[in-house]
Amino acid sequence: MGRLVLSQLSRSFKDVTAVDNISLVVEDGDFLVLLGPSGCGKTTLLRMIAGLLEPTSGTLELDGLDITDLPSRHRDLAMVFQSYALYPHLSVAKNLAFPLTVRRTNRHDVSRRVAEVADMVDIAHLLERKPRELSGGQRQRVAVARALVREPKAFLMDEPLSNLDAKLRTATRQELAALHRRLGATFVYVTHDQVEAMTMATKIALLNGGRLEQVGTPDELYDRPASVFAAGFMGSPATNLLDARLSSSNGAITVMAPGVEAVLWEGETPEREIVLGIRPEHLSLHAPGSVAAAPTSGAALRGVVELCENLGREQLVHCRVGAHRIGVTCPREQRWEEGAVVVLGASTEHLHLFDRATGRRLEWRAEPPLTQHAAPNEPALSV
Ligand SMILES: Nc1ncnc2c1ncn2[C@@H]1O[C@H](COP(=O)(O)OP(=O)(O)O)[C@@H](O)[C@H]1O
Ligand SMILES: [Mg+2]
Incomplete structure (x- = not known):
């Protein structure tokens, strides 16, 4: 034992x-x-x-x-x-x-x-x-x-x-x-x-x-x-983290930031400042026009390709989105020119939401609408 x-x-x-x-x-x-x-x-x-x-x-x-x-x-x-x-x-x-x-x-x-x-x-x-x-x-x-x-x-x-x-x-x-x-x-x-x-x-x-x-x-x-x-800390290349704002419009919960638009779920939420996390492997790159500019669900980020790094098995494409540099891993066969305007897509299940002030994960539940993960040895936080 x-x-x-x-x-x-x-x-x-x-x-x-x-x-x-x-x-x-x-x-x-x-x-x-x-x-x-x-x-x-x-x-x-x-x-x-x-x-x-x-x-x-x-x-x-x-x-x-x-x-x-x-x-x-x-x-x-x-x-x-x-x-x-x-x-x-x-x-x-x-x-x-x-x-x-x-x-x-x-x-x-x-x-x-x-x-x-x-x-x-x-x-x-x-x-x-x-x-x-x-x-x-x-x-x-x-x-x-x-x-x-x-x-x-x-x-x-x-x-x-x-x-x-x-x-x-x-x-x-x-x-x-x-x-x-x-x-x-x-x-x-x-x-x-x-x-x-x-x-x-x-x-x-x-x-x-x-x-x-x-x-x-x-x-x-x-x-x-x-x-x-x-x-x-977990994952390499590192998770993309962007400052964003959570709010609701037309009965849907949305995440907005310069160059970023995401529609999450039906519902209402008070506005709050968040950090949006998306792993590079959960983003995909598209030419503008090939996907809906305003998504019905999931996230669409508009950016410009800055640098393509060959990682051997795949490539890491760095894109400028608003004030952030966002990494996307994708097959090396895809050719993206530096300076190209692109749309980065991710599905809702791959979006991680964190409270900006506490840094803790926000989880969607029916009631209350959002619960915040407490740190392991901290008392639970209610929103
Ligand atoms: N004997 C010591 N005297 C003074 N400070 C120490 C001593 N041992 C560790 N620290 C400090 O405690 C912190 C944690 O150290 P440590 O446990 O060695 O970290 P880790 O193993 O995660 O690198 C560090 O800031 C370190 O400088
Ligand atoms: Mg040590």
């Missing part, structure tokens, strides 16, 4: 609040990814879970037991550091054996377990080497193997792939995901890389400035970003 409950955890360093009131449940067997930009508090949060750093306030539970004040070595959690933290003077075999020998496991069991995990991560041929005689990828495997020897309740990993080159990172990412499935153990994994998060996580906790921005499955974060920040 390995179920972690974080309740209102905070940590400050002098005047910096690195982790700000985070409550989160990591279910047994979850691969939870703590995701966010550099400096958002991921490492601080993971170190508190590991017991390497005391929270300023809040509590931590592991399988129903309050471990807030329990020393790290009694927590039954294994940590893999970004730097791997191997003992340079010990062989790989001794590095792997170390967590067991300090627990006075008998020598026969130690060698059996070392051989087992070495097989599991494919380093059996490296057991007699010293860390300096290994490549970066091999050291990374040794660090993971050392975490595995003890069969802890959860594995904690802080950017374990960041020192590997791109190709090795992709391969290791798949191996870690497979390892997680095979062990069925709880993983808490820190990264700033949204692709790692999307591909490995069963659940993502997105952090921003020490606070939880959104918690959900990779699909939920991608398909229904709960805030402007989440929409902007």
Whole structure:
């Protein structure tokens, strides 16, 4: 078992609040990814879970037991550091054996377990080497193997792939995901890389400035970003975000901005300032006149092509729309001249609406007309 409950955890360093009131449940067997930009508090949060750093306030539970004040070595959690933290003077075999020998496991069991995990991560041929005689990828495997020897309740990993080159990172990412499935153990994994998060996580906790921005499955974060920040952080090329105004006319709810016109649904709404989000892959490019200038539903953006970038598999066409530069991904066979006047279309289901003042997602419901997604650890906001 390995179920972690974080309740209102905070940590400050002098005047910096690195982790700000985070409550989160990591279910047994979850691969939870703590995701966010550099400096958002991921490492601080993971170190508190590991017991390497005391929270300023809040509590931590592991399988129903309050471990807030329990020393790290009694927590039954294994940590893999970004730097791997191997003992340079010990062989790989001794590095792997170390967590067991300090627990006075008998020598026969130690060698059996070392051989087992070495097989599991494919380093059996490296057991007699010293860390300096290994490549970066091999050291990374040794660090993971050392975490595995003890069969802890959860594995904690802080950017374990960041020192590997791109190709090795992709391969290791798949191996870690497979390892997680095979062990069925709880993983808490820190990264700033949204692709790692999307591909490995069963659940993502997105952090921003020490606070939880959104918690959900990779699909939920991608398909229904709960805030402007989440929409902007997840996805590459990045989500287009435009300032716009929500209002109703002729019984329909509309979104307007310079060069932008969108008809959403039937209904009434008070006017409000919003941010409209549209992913580049959800826009399509048309010559003017080939589509209705005023859409009956969905969005039509009028713009001018500024730049076409060849991304290999497809192209990214940058268009000037009002004061914004909007990216559209489309097949490379489509030829768009720079300076051409174009219409960018998107269907209603692909429009993301956010309140301009709070940055939170607006969701259409029958009653009340619009509800605002609360941040994970904030009280619900009513509109
Ligand atoms: N030991 C420390 N002393 C002072 N400030 C710290 C310390 N550790 C982290 N911080 C600050 O806390 C914030 C979060 O840091 P960190 O948890 O390392 O972020 P991340 O891992 O997401 O990059 C940063 O502003 C960082 O400068
Ligand atoms: Mg960090």
